[in-house]
Amino acid sequence: MEHQGSNDPSVMKRIILVLRRLPARIVAYVAAKRRAKRASSKLAQHAIPMELKQEFVRELRAGWKSLGEQRTESPVEALSEIYNEQERAIIHRIRHETEIANQNNVTRTEAYRAVYFRCPELHWALLAHLVSRNGGWNMTDLQGELLPRLLDRAYRKQTFLMLERANAMIFQDAYPQLLLYEASRKEGRELFSLLPAFGVSGFMRPVWSQFWRRKDAAMLTTALIVNEQHVIEVPLVRSTYFKEHVTRKPAFLLQTPLQTNAVFMPYGAPNEGAMKLAGLVLENFRSLEERIEFGKRLYAILYGVPEVHRGVLAFVRAVHHTGSRADYAPHLFTKQLRPQSTRSYVEKLDGCKLKRGAKKLASPELGAAWQDVPVEIGGREDWFQETSEVEGYFEQLLIPEVFVISEEHCRAINKIELAVLAAQRLKPSSVQDKRR
Template sequence: MRRGSRVVNWLRYLLELPAAAAAYTAGKFKAFQYSRELLQHAAPPVLSVGAGYRLLEGLKQAERKNRIGTPRDWQPEERELLNHIIGETRRHNRNNVTRTEAYRTVYFHSPELHWSLLAHLVSRNGGWNMTDLKGEWLPRLLKEPQRKELFHFLERCNALIFGDAYPQLLLYQWSRREGRSLFHLLPGLGVSSFMGPVWSQFLREGDSALLSVALIINEQHFIEGRVVQNPAYKPAVHSLITELQSILQLNGVVFPYGVGTSDGKSGSGLQLAGLIIEKFRDISERIEFGKRLYAMLFGIPAVLHGARCFAAAVRHTGSRADYAPSLFQKNMPPRIPPVEKLAGGKLKKDAPLLYSPELRDAWDDVELKPPEPGDWFHSGETLAAYFDSLPMPSHFEMSNEYGMILDKLELAALTKGSV
């Protein structure tokens, strides 16, 4: 795009600022009101003080076992089961689409595993972020090497979490099937010693909230040293995320939960619930963010019902057309000069749909490298505060916010115009 066109875009943007700001403020107020309305019907998941105390006692025993070593006297059939689970995990860990589908299958087979639905929806967001890098706007904002770096960062996080968590979910299902605990096999799957007491207690007590928080803690610690603080990813990727997070919204997660209403309460069109994390590189912030997402998903009946229906009905492809087909298309449109298509987060009259490819059309599968060895868990006392409460976010309706994000992204792409 020529410099003159960029100047025109900025001038038009400045002239439209008062009206846009007014519309944004009004939409923000409506979203806040609707969040409050939904909160009136909330039934937040609760962390039991007694269950938390019992878990911390179990973790102290796990610490002592770590110091003396863990025996691995497994029977031949147990080794066979471990090989089966490892094979199933490898089969489903091909790419973001196969992982996301595997989480969904686990949840609808074992709905007490709340974390599986949370992981399914968060993994969908990971896939959308991946395909955005080849979609309508980001190829104009980021050069190809930058986009590849971001993709590999997202892919590694997604793959490592799945490779660690999915075997645990399968081992739980096998334990239920056989009517006995098989969690003494967790070391054979490379799972942290932190999770042994967690799963054993869940099998006895069925506390879905406690298990979900423990899995959030475990998976964030699992990727902390392997990806987030890994020098191989840290310099380039983190600078990009810091610089562009306000535009790319890689630090946000949304759950589609409805197609809107005609009464004006939440606006028309798509309904999205979600949150934005401010400090991705802070592990405590990521854990608390995951807890708030979980509380929102399983504490707001309308969000849970809508997100469950969406997950059950819509197969994940990685394209944002999965949840917003009135905004996005999966097929690449003909190459034309970039034009302004949006007004207030909605398509202008006669404007073509925005391009959002499926994952299979955007990125090839990546060869899965084994995770770096080591157990992050050393002391349960340092984790006790995470089990104190499950805070419910006060504002989570993001339909209006999402429209503003799209407008900002389009403006940035049209202004910069780099290919």
């Protein structure tokens, strides 16, 4: 049995007010912010400046303007007319490998990891691996110990479907590009004329050709960040369905105060009782520009701060993704999904540690939380229209002033606990339902 969460607008708004009126915790919050700033500043002392070379940007601008009326889609039935036998074999192999890997968040995340270690010059693959880990953690949170007490089952299911679709759509678009680059390396020649066979935007053709010649990872990574956020913008972020069922629901308002929209990168193999996290909080998921700049800042942290980069690689090598938050914080979370008690929740966290006698928070693996969902991407239109729409994203890569968020992450978990406690006070007679 589990407590049934609520999407009642009045309850959600009152919970937010409660979270904003916690004067006893404000002093601790300010002190933690100062510590995070000092820790970030110390790490940034050894930062490597990240540069987007403007001569390469001008080169891309010329490439984009020359696209003209080039074909951007090559349906399966037309392959024999456009590509030779060897090219068709490469296309079919990549499509098959993409379909196999695009089963769920765990398989996608591992696929990114594997291709990065085969081709470490593909910085975006490592970044995508880490962001995809966060996506999996967000998915399993919906069936974990806390959120089911705040959000009703229907809303949690719709939120999972939105997260899953975003994860799958980006993978379906980006993974074939990574495999095509790998095939180009094997063949000793660029094969990016095959990109249209995978429905990839014409925007990426000049980018990959430039990377083949220039080997500038920052340009390629920035372009992939821009491309993949555009890929999900219309069919998902602007989707009438997900607006109605997720992003315009009162529960979505909790994202900012609860900071459930953070993306962080563990930089060190997890130890009992300690964790090191670098990352940022996305304030407005619905803003395309903010999502792109957010991705660029994450990339700047990952590759611009040497200690973070080394630590991330140590973590990624040591810990395979399962979807459970126990992957990076085994001192706080357990993968064992205990039957939900009907008793009122009791606060468990004291900072980044469990209170004395408190049991670990349940955080299930993905397979225990959700069944696989068939991937149905459908046809895609090329989002790229005007060079002027993207030029502004290729000006600079900046490391943010504060990016060490270990304590902030613990506070975010504690805020969810406080929201649960507030919900219990505001709605003591919670309706119960059966966990699926």
